[in-house]
Amino acid sequence: MIIDIVTIFPEMFDGPMSTSMVGLAREKGLLDLRLHDPRDHTEDRHRSTDDYPYGGGPGMVMKPEPVIRAVRAVRASDAAPATVVFLTPGGEPFTQRMAEEFSRLPRLALVCGRYEGFDERSLAHADREVSIGDFVLTGGELAAMVVTDAVIRLVPGVLGHEGSALDESFADSLLEYPQYTRPAEFEGARVPDVLLSGDHAKIAAYRRRQAIIKTARVRPDLLAGADLTDEERTLVARVLEGSEDR
Ligand code: 6GU
Numbered sequence: 001m002i003i004d005i006v007t008i009f010p011e012m013f014d015g016p017m018s019t020s021m022v023g024l025a026r027e028k029g030l031l032d033l034r035l036h037d038p039r040d041h042t043e044d045r046h047r048s049t050d051d052y053p054y055g056g057g058p059g060m061v062m063k064p065e066p067v068i069r070a071v072r073a074v075r076a077s078d079a080a081p082a083t084v085v086f087l088t089p090g091g092e093p094f095t096q097r098m099a100e101e102f103s104r105l106p107r108l109a110l111v112c113g114r115y116e117g118f119d120e121r122s123l124a125h126a127d128r129e130v131s132i133g134d135f136v137l138t139g140g141e142l143a144a145m146v147v148t149d150a151v152i153r154l155v156p157g158v159l160g161h162e163g164s165a166l167d168e169s170f171a172d173s174l175l176e177y178p179q180y181t182r183p184a185e186f187e188g189a190r191v192p193d194v195l196l197s198g199d200h201a202k203i204a205a206y207r208r209r210q211a212i213i214k215t216a217r218v219r220p221d222l223l224a225g226a227d228l229t230d231e232e233r234t235l236v237a238r239v240l241e242g243s244e245d246r
Contacts (some may be wrong), residue, residue, distance in 0.1 A: 001108070003151070004110070005144050007112040008039055021158060025152045030155055038070045041073070049062060058116070062117065070111075080106035084127045088130075089131045091131040096171075103154035110144040114138070173215075173223065174223075175214045176214075177208070212236060212239075220236075
């Protein structure tokens with residue numbers, strides 16, 4: 001998969017995109033990461049990429065020409081057709097479902113805004129506008145790294161164990177069940193006996209119950225999309241009214 005990143009701070013990507021899973025995906029040739037600097041598409045002496053907002057107000061706005069020229073250059077290169085995503089707090093929320101969709105693309109271009117945002121006319125060149133959450137970052141660069149990480153781990157061959165991308169948080173609109181590793185007892189806290197039992201059906205039932213309890217406590221909003229039995233709905237109701245302990 002090709003991921004293009006359009007950013008005026010390409011050096012921000014050096015460490016995070018060379019480490020761990022993303023770094024490994026690049027070494028394996030499963031990710032071709034290409035950085036593009038809008039500054040290379042400026043013509044003035046100061047190579048400026050931002051300017052004051054028309055109508056006044058705080059901060060600076062990304063000038064349209066350098067951004068659009070960089071996006072055009074990405075679209076024009078014939079390696080593969082690119083889906084162009086502008087990263088902005090005003091975009092649609094990034095989700096696991098969107099990560100799965102992006103992971104099936106041959107080429108994804110992530111365009112990072114800085115300052116107070118993009119000139120509205122730049123956004124006409126976007127296939128999608130995406131935000132990574134309800135908070136404001138100083139720029140889209142960290143969001144681009146978040147999206148790259150979430151997407152690349154879903155590309156076949158990147159994770160060692162293919163199942164680990166499936167049986168996890170959000171796969172079934174549930175948070176993940178609690179995990180334990182050795183030692184079996186740590187500072188007085190024991191790993192639940194069922195996990196040491198070797199009874200796989202019992203373990204699966206225990207994990208599903210724990211995932212439902214955790215989701216009901218922390219993210220009850222997710223349960224609207226979960227496929228629950230009547231018995232599981234009763235469990236949710238008991239957690240929400242506070243009568244379910246464990
Ligand atoms: Cl994509 N960009 C910025 N600047 N802030 C954000 C964001 C993106 N997503 C959440 N906050």
